[in-house]
Amino acid sequence: MHTIPFNKPYLTGRETQYIQEAVASGKISGDGIFTKKCHDFFKQQYGFSSLLTTSCTDALELAALLLEIREGDEVIAPSYTFVSTVNAFVLRGAKIVFADSEAHSPNIDVAQIESLISPRTKAIVVVHYAGMACDMDKVMDIAERHNLFVVEDAAQAIDAYYQSEKHQKPIALGRMGELAAFSFHETKNIISGEGGMLVVNDAQYFKRAEIIREKGTNRSAFFRGEIDKYGWVDVGSSFLPSDIIAAFLYAQLENLEAIQRRRREIWHRYYTALKPLEQTGYIQLPTIPVYATNNAHMFYLLCENLEQRSALIAHLKSQGISAVFHYLSLHKSPFYQSKHDGRHLPHCDRYADTLLRLPMFYELTEVQQDRVISSIKSFFNA
Numbered sequence: 408m409h410t411i412p413f414n415k416p417y418l419t420g421r422e423t424q425y426i427q428e429a430v431a432s433g434k435i436s437g438d439g440i441f442t443k444k445c446h447d448f449f450k451q452q453y454g455f456s457s458l459l460t461t462s463c464t465d466a467l468e469l470a471a472l473l474l475e476i477r478e479g480d481e482v483i484a485p486s487y488t489f490v491s492t493v494n495a496f497v498l499r500g501a502k503i504v505f506a507d508s509e510a511h512s513p514n515i516d517v518a519q520i521e522s523l524i525s526p527r528t529k530a531i532v533v534v535h536y537a538g539m540a541c542d543m544d545k546v547m548d549i550a551e552r553h554n555l556f557v558v559e560d561a562a563q564a565i566d567a568y569y570q571s572e573k574h575q576k577p578i579a580l581g582r583m584g585e586l587a588a589f590s591f592h593e594t595k596n597i598i599s600g601e602g603g604m605l606v607v608n609d610a611q612y613f614k615r616a617e618i619i620r621e622k623g624t625n626r627s628a629f630f631r632g633e634i635d636k637y638g639w640v641d642v643g644s645s646f647l648p649s650d651i652i653a654a655f656l657y658a659q660l661e662n663l664e665a666i667q668r669r670r671r672e673i674w675h676r677y678y679t680a681l682k683p684l685e686q687t688g689y690i691q692l693p694t695i696p697v698y699a700t701n702n703a704h705m706f707y708l709l710c711e712n713l714e715q716r717s718a719l720i721a722h723l724k725s726q727g728i729s730a731v732f733h734y735l736s737l738h739k740s741p742f743y744q745s746k747h748d749g750r751h752l753p754h755c756d757r758y759a760d761t762l763l764r765l766p767m768f769y770e771l772t773e774v775q776q777d778r779v780i781s782s783i784k785s786f787f788n789a
């Protein structure tokens with residue numbers, strides 16, 4: 408019996424060719440020709456003013472530095488997320504005020520945000536879980552009224568959109584907060600092994616973002632010929648990736664449309680096949696809000712409870728299928744539990760206990776997918 412992995416990184420074909428070209432160009436440190444090609448692609452495709460980073464985690468750390476988050480500041484974020492969403496701000500000394508998820512999705516419960524704001528609140532960090540948009544009109548409205556920054560953790564949200572009531576055309580996720588962070592980790596739709604990107608939507612931050620990303624120096628401006636020597640002008644770190652990473656990423660970007668088309672196909676095939684199980688009440692399937700598009704980053708279902716999910720994982724494993732749960736509530740984590748203010752976040756806990764992610768990758772065949780589907784059905788005797 409062949410095993411079906413949860414994820415398999417997809418190489419579109421040109422990755423190693425472009426890496427060779429980068430190597431042959433004689434400049435493989437950061438901000439080489441492929442980094443520029445990626446930046447241009449993102450500008451053209453989504454209107455992003457972007458800076459590639461070595462990870463989404465780094466992009467978030469860069470965001471926290473840019474917004475001058477410091478000791479005593481509070482940052483509102485969902486508890487159902489990856490640690491990096493909040494670690495970036497904890498590193499600057501901020502206190503995280505965790506919000507619950509929505510009843511119908513793991514995204515932050517926007518209706519709860521306002522009650523969590525205090526005079527110390529500096530920023531709201533939203534996570535577009537599974538690439539499905541948070542209700543950004545509401546988030547931006549709250550932020551504006553309370554003078555708060557918004558950072559979008561768009562790690563899973565490449566090629567996904569939000570339909571704002573204020574605009575006719577859908578807006579790309581990552582285009583609405585002052586800053587947004589994307590990931591190109593091998594588990595995401597578009598990959599470079601490790602990799603990420605900061606998107607700067609408030610132009611006043613762009614120059615400083617470049618400087619912090621380049622060890623606190625104005626080397627980026629120097630390379631563009633804008634100044635005749637560069638030096639230490641600010642705080643900073645090394646957040647820029649080698650052009651080898653960008654070369655890999657560019658090969659992926661050239662195939663973005665095909666990758667997305669196939670992933671959406673797989674997603675809808677799961678959805679259609681599992682719908683009867685939802686209708687008979689065995690499981691719950693994702694709901695896509697009217698204001699969100701689906702970038703097919705992930706296919707998840709919700710079990711009834713933790714015991715049932717564990718049994719289903721074991722059942723699938725016995726059939727050679729790797730399905731995995733996702734986040735554990737951060738407000739209950741060993742690191743943050745004692746710092747959390749004690750509020751119960753029941754929806755977050757429910758997703759931590761019941762959410763199950765199915766194998767989802769470009770090269771998943773229909774035969775493999777049918778095996779996953781029939782194994783789930785046999786578990787429920789359906």
Ligand SMILES: *Cc1c(COP(=O)(O)O)cnc(C)c1O
Pocket residue numbers: 461462463464465488489491492534560562563589590591592601602603
């Ligand atoms: C993957 C992910 C990250 C981390 O991305 P890296 O590129 O691995 O640093 C952060 N937040 C969310 C929501 C993610 O899914």
